[in-house]
Amino acid sequence: MSSALTFPFDAPPPPGATREVAPGVHWLRMPLPFALDHINLWLVEGAPGWTLIDTGLGDPATRALWERHFERALAGRPLERIVVTHYHPDHAGNAAWLASRCGVDVHMTMAEFLTGHAIHAQSSGYALADTVALFRSHGVDDEHLAALGARGNAYRRGVPELPRRFARIYAGERLRVGALEARVIAGYGHSPEHAALHAAAHDVLVSGDMLLPRISTNVSVWPAEALADPLARFLGSLDAFAALPERTLVLPSHGLPFRGIAARVAALHEHHAARLAELEEAIAGAGAPVSAADVVPLLFRRELDMQQRFFAIGEAIAHLNHLAAAGRVMRAMAPDGTVRFATN
Numbered sequence: 001m002s003s004a005l006t007f008p009f010d011a012p013p014p015p016g017a018t019r020e021v022a023p024g025v026h027w028l029r030m031p032l033p034f035a036l037d038h039i040n041l042w043l044v045e046g047a048p049g050w051t052l053i054d055t056g057l058g059d060p061a062t063r064a065l066w067e068r069h070f071e072r073a074l075a076g077r078p079l080e081r082i083v084v085t086h087y088h089p090d091h092a093g094n095a096a097w098l099a100s101r102c103g104v105d106v107h108m109t110m111a112e113f114l115t116g117h118a119i120h121a122q123s124s125g126y127a128l129a130d131t132v133a134l135f136r137s138h139g140v141d142d143e144h145l146a147a148l149g150a151r152g153n154a155y156r157r158g159v160p161e162l163p164r165r166f167a168r169i170y171a172g173e174r175l176r177v178g179a180l181e182a183r184v185i186a187g188y189g190h191s192p193e194h195a196a197l198h199a200a201a202h203d204v205l206v207s208g209d210m211l212l213p214r215i216s217t218n219v220s221v222w223p224a225e226a227l228a229d230p231l232a233r234f235l236g237s238l239d240a241f242a243a244l245p246e247r248t249l250v251l252p253s254h255g256l257p258f259r260g261i262a263a264r265v266a267a268l269h270e271h272h273a274a275r276l277a278e279l280e281e282a283i284a285g286a287g288a289p290v291s292a293a294d295v296v297p298l299l300f301r302r303e304l305d306m307q308q309r310f311f312a313i314g315e316a317i318a319h320l321n322h323l324a325a326a327g328r329v330m331r332a333m334a335p336d337g338t339v340r341f342a343t344n
C-alpha cells in the first residue's frame with residue numbers, strides 16, 4: 001500500500017541546516033543514538049518569531065546542533081513558542097532547556113505533561129520497577145528483566161529536565177503556529193494524549209508519531225494501565241487523519257514528508273489486522289496457553305537490540321490485550337503467576 005504514497009522531498013536537510021517544505025514551514029533533522037536514527041522537527045515562521053514543534057533528544061549532540069540553528073535559521077528572529085506533540089524523549093528532550101533559554105512557554109496536552117513528569121520522577125505506576133514487574137508477569141525471563149532494570153531511568157537520560165509549567169492545549173482547539181492556524185488532533189495508543197497539528201488552509205499535517213510513512217507506530221501497554229487496549233485507541237485515532245484531504249502534506253517525526261494519508265491509514269489497519277490474525281492462529285495452535293514473551297518472536301521476526309526488545313514486549317501485550325478485549329482469546333493467570341492467553 002505504501003507505493004500509493006508520494007514523497008515530494010527526496011532527502012532531509014543536512015545536520016544544522018533547514019529545508020522549507022511548505023510556505024513558512026521549515027524542516028530540521030536531529031540525530032538519535034538508537035535504531036530509529038533521527039527525528040524531524042518543524043520551525044514555523046510567524047511574526048515576530050518562530051514556533052518550534054518538538055525539540056529533539058536532550059543530549060549533547062542535539063544541543064550542539066541547536067547552537068548551529070540559533071546562529072543560522074533562527075538568526076534575527078526570536079523563538080516565540082514551543083509545541084511538544086508528546087512526552088517521549090526525542091520530542092520533549094530539549095523543551096525545558098529551549099524554553100528557559102528563550103523565555104517561552106511549552107504548549108502540550110495535560111496527559112503528556114503529567115506522564116512525562118511521572119516517568120521522570122519514577123512515580124507510582126510509572127517507575128522502572130513497575131515495568132519490570134509487568135514484564136515479569138508476562139513471562140519475560142530473569143536475564144532480560146535484569147538487563148532492563150540495569151538501564152535505570154532511561155527517560156531522564158533523554159530528558160534531563162522537563163518544563164515545570166506548561167500552556168495546556170486541548171483536542172479540537174485552534175492554535176496559532178507561527179503564521180498558520182492549526183487544529184489540534186488528539187491521538188491515543190502511542191502516548192496518552194498525543195497532539196498532531198492540522199493547518200487546513202495550508203494543507204499541512206504535523207503528524208508527530210501517530211502517522212509515519214514507513215514504520216508502524218509503537219503501540220504498547222505500560223504498567224499504570226496494564227489491562228488497557230491501546231491498539232483499539234490507536235486504530236480509532238487514525239480515523240481523524242483518514243478524514244483529511246488527500247492533498248494534505250504529512251510531516252512525520254520519522255522518515256520523509258509524504259502525501260497519501262488514506263493509503264497509509266489503510267495500510268496500518270491491514271498491518272495490525274494481519275498481525276492479530278496471525279497471533280490468534282498461533283495461540284490456537286500452541287496447544288497450551290502462551291505468554292506475551294512467547295509471542296514476541298512471532299510478531300518480530302528479526303534480531304532485536306535491548307531497546308527494541310523492551311518495546312516489543314509492550315507491543316506484544318498490546319496485541320494480546322486487544323484480542324482479549326475483542327473476545328478472540330481468553331486471559332488467564334497461570335499457577336506460576338504468569339499472564340497467559342488461550343483461545344476459547
Ligand SMILES: [Zn+2]
Nearest residue numbers: 086088190209
Ligand atoms: Zn513517540
